[in-house]
Amino acid sequence: VRLVESGGGLVQPGGSLRLSCAASGFTFSRYGVSWYRQAPGKDRELVATINSSGSYTNLVDSVKGRFTISRANAKNTAFLQMDSLKPEDTAVYYCNANFGWSNYWGQGTQVTVSS
Numbered sequence: 761v762r763l764v765e766s767g768g769g770l771v772q773p774g775g776s777l778r779l780s781c782a783a784s785g786f787t788f789s790r791y792g793v794s795w796y797r798q799a800p801g802k803d804r805e806l807v808a809t810i811n812s813s814g815s816y817t818n819l820v821d822s823v824k825g826r827f828t829i830s831r832a833n834a835k836n837t838a839f840l841q842m843d844s845l846k847p848e849d850t851a852v853y854y855c856n857a858n859f860g861w862s863n864y865w866g867q868g869t870q871v872t873v874s875s
Contacts, residue, residue, distance in 0.1 A: 761785035761864055765855050768869030771845055779840040781855030789833040791859040795840045797851035845873045
């Protein structure tokens with residue numbers, strides 16, 4: 761079982777990044793997917809959630825209108841499109857897949873928003 765995040769990096773305020781979460785070793789299409797982030801010295805927080813089919817999404821208020829969560833079950837991949845990035849979005853971003861008692865995490869990808 762693997763979840764591998766990619767797409768992080770350094771971006772200027774107002775810029776965009778697209779994070780990917782590639783899954784393997786389990787039936788990805790059965791799992792809900794969430795993106796979390798953890799900034800230095802802070803607790804990990806839920807940012808966005810999408811259900812198994814992609815028909816339902818939810819985002820935390822601080823990223824609504826700027827971030828979009830999506831998935832491509834045929835490619836076993838989930839995405840987090842991040843636009844209009846702010847310095848306060850700086851964090852390690854983690855992908856999570858969950859279904860019943862099963863709960864998997866990726867290793868995280870660093871996003872730094874700075875001029």
